[in-house]
Amino acid sequence: MSVVSPDLLRQFDLSGPRYTSYPTADRFVDAFGADEYVQALKQRRAGVASMATPLSLYVHIPFCESLCYYCACNKIITKHHDRAQPYLRYLELEVDLHTAHLGKGQVVSQLHLGGGTPTFLSDDELRSLMAMLRRSFTLAPGGEYSIEVDPRTVTPARLAVLAELGFNRLSFGVQDFDPAVQKAVHRVQATEQVFSLVEAARQLDFESINVDLIYGLPRQTPESFERTLAQVTHLRPDRVALYAYAHLPERFKPQRRIVSADLPTASDRTAMLAQSLVAFEKADYVYVGMDHFALPDDALAIAKRQGRLHRNFQGYSTQPDCDLIALGVSAIGRVGPSYSQNAKTLEDYYDHLDQGRLPVIRGMALTRDDLVRRTVIMALMCQGQLQFESVELAYLIDFSSYFAAELQALEVLAGQGLVAVSDSGIEVTEQGWFFVRAVAMVFDRYLQADRNRARFSKII
Known part of the structure; x- marks a missing residue:
């Protein structure tokens, strides 16, 4: 590099x-709805779209206990964990509608639980969700099964449950280790907690551990971010995703709580990116592309060397191009030459499913x-x-x-x-x-x- x-x-x-x-998703249109999506599912089953196209699943869990001010994801802030049970029931309705068109037992080589905070769900709720998915789909041996983890919501014992359920990849949301930055974005978590969880994950033999970082956050400086980079390279996760913060308060209401004067200057942002590239090169990470770095023996770095990289809605992947069944509120999927997105609010999502309809509200036929x-x-x-x-x-x-x-x-x-x-x-x-x-x-x-x-x- x-x-x-x-x-x-x-x-x-x-x-x-x-x-x-x-x-890109901003080009989706309302004219593509549930009927058009059902037709795409039928074409897949009939082999018109592509008989050999592998299948991937994405499940969106929208709930978070607290608001991170930088967040641009579709989420629901609540401390009421009883909201998870009805959501899981509606997820099962959505899965049943899919299997009615696709048939049961479709082989899945990739599964990702995103959010929101997937670990908002209790251990028993995660067990229930995975059991439901396994009843409807066949999770292939050797597939990639990943989950996003908020370090504030898990313990080593919870990580053991995730391993027991078949997850083999974890992504920890860290963003920044500096206490002042964490306070400015309303996401305070102890460095020691992250280190202990990563060590526990290694003991449990997870195949790949990712850490998310963001540069350009309020109160960040090149000096403070250099300390975070030193801590991350010492932590040595298998992968690092380094994102640039996009401050768009007119689009994302939580970002209005960020004081614009606290944001780093353009020159400081550039300096933080430059020092990140230097730090990861010195730590022997492979620059996979865009915002992804990986250790040389990680599957993503190997795929980069061998020319086998692919790209999906979660970023770079080692899996071949897949049809993606997207489950849950606001989730985006791909079936054949089409994209689709589910209803963006729980009320609309639940209403579609109550009517026995898939909750697709927009999309695109390519x-x-x-x-x-x-x-x-x-x-x-x-x-x-x-x-x-x-x-x-x-x-x-x-x-x-x-x-x-x-x-x-x-x-x-x-x-x-x-x-x-x-x-x-x-x-x-x-x-x-x-x-x-x-x-x-x-x-x-x-x-x-x-x-x-x-x-x-x-x-x-």
Whole structure:
């Protein structure tokens, strides 16, 4: 990993999509609803979409006991744990509606519990949820089964329950170890608690342990964040996800509690990112891409070396492209050439299911152009290279004609040493890999049409 120059980091301090999908979720339309989604499920069962496409599950647990001010997730703040039981009953109704269209026993190679706070559920509730999923789907041996964990909500004994239930990957939300920063974002957790939980997870033989960090939070400084980085590299999780905080208080109400004057300057943000790259390189982490780092023997780093990276709504993955069944309020899924999103409030979610309807309220059926561009963007985001011939054969196009404007736009990035364009393909350089989102954005027809990037996070 060659650490990028601060000048380039400053130059690309821009906003843009994360490309966990293409087109991105902000392009979904209300005209795609439950009926269209049911048709996609039927096509999958009939083999029209793709008989061999593996299946992945995402379950959204929206409840949190306390509010983190930086959060942009769909969540419900409550200390009333009795709200979980009716939610689990409705999840089962949603699963039953899916199996009515797909059939029971579909093989699942990847499962992710996200939120909110999945560990808001009690041990017995988690057991009930997993038993329900296993009754309806077949969880493949050797699959990736992950759960997001708030360190404030678990003990080593609870981690043992997660291992017993079949989870083999954990993601701990840390964000920052500095007490002043934690207080400013209303998420106070002791460093010692995180260290003891990670050690307990190692003793339980979890295959991969991830830690989430955020830079750009209130009260952060390059000096304070350097201390957090030192603690994280000493903790040595298998993976680190380093996100840039996107301050969008007009869109996310919790962020209005953050004092804008406490946010670090653009130059300090750039300094924190630069020192993060240096710190993880010195600690022998592999830069997987965008905001992901992994130890060399982690499955994600191995997939990067072998050119087997994939990308889904949770970020980079080692699993091949999957159809994704999304369960729970606001969850986003993908089946065949379509995306879908569930109702965003509990009331709407419950109401749809009470009527015996899947709770899909919006989505998108991809056009041929969407599929072509998705192939190009995902190849660049995951493999860092693209052969024109492979796209031409798959979609019967002439690449240089179809993407004439995009290839011309790439010349600017090529002049900056971020990509190399030849007669046969495009290759993202070592420096360019740090700015791969900027490369992908060139091929985003929707983004180029409206140029409205204020709703996105920073690309670095």
